[in-house]
Amino acid sequence: MRTSGAGKGGALIAVAGAVALGVTGCSSGSGGTKTTSADAVQQAAAGVSTSSSASAPSSSAPAPTPTSLPTSSAIAPTSSAASSSSSSAPSSSSKPSTSPTTTAPSTHPTTPTPAKTTTKPSTPPKTNSGSGWLAGVPIGSNKPGALDPRCMTGRVICIDMSTHTLLWVIDGKPQYGMDVRFGDENNPTRKGKFDIYMKMEHCISTIYHTSMPDAMFFSGGEAVHFSIDFATYGYAHHSHGCVNVRDRAAVARLFADTKVGDSVVVY
DSSP states (O other): OOOSOTTSOHHHHHHHHHHHHHHTTOOOOTTSOOOOHHHHHHHHHHTOOOSOGGGOOOTTSOOOOTTSOOOHHHHSOOHHHHHHHHHHSOOGGGSOOOSOOOOOOOSSOOOOOOOOOOOOOOOOOOOOBBOGGGBTOBOOSSOOOOOOGGGSSSEEEEEETTTTEEEEEETTEEEEEEEEEOBOSSSOOOOEEEEOOEEESSOBOTTTOOBOTTEEEEETTEEEEEOHHHHHHGGGSOBSSSEEEOOHHHHHHHHHHOOTTOEEEEO
């Protein structure tokens, strides 16, 4: 037990001891008024009862003087008063809960299922194909005519000026073809049978200073090569004697497939 007023006189210590005996019986339940030992000492010194108003004795009873020691019966409440006090005190079970209800977060968050995507297979570009004896052979927009007899043997670039077509032929069997254009009357493309004598993947004309990619030379300065002018303007323009190709992929394939010594037939 903690004491207060340690510097007081002996009489106050005696009063504190007597009040402490009475305080041990002052509890009136969980809802009653509790009095600390320090309060009991001060109340006893002032002549005030330590019990609650519900258990206080009749006002006609004489209050004890500060110098007199109150008996335990004068301080302790009667059993009926204690019962009345406990009945008037609210039950601890009726107290509202002060702890808010919280919902624990889920430790396993739901992962959204991604929407299914359907990837369509890429469609290869359509390629014009020949019919009849050229059935299944990839060609350009122009339709090739009959093969010259000189194209029936060996590896030949067969060029038909009447149909503006070129066919890559091996042992009389066309492999694929493409559209071509030629020179005008001032710079005509020479006809005949020739052989590829030089190949240049990156070539610039020393006369006209124009680009001649994938050039395959067969007669003097005349060559089969890609022409950006032909790809851009078509037959509105013409070459300076070379055999122009407007399909970049087709001429690159032909350049890769041919070799020096292969034949070129222009008719």
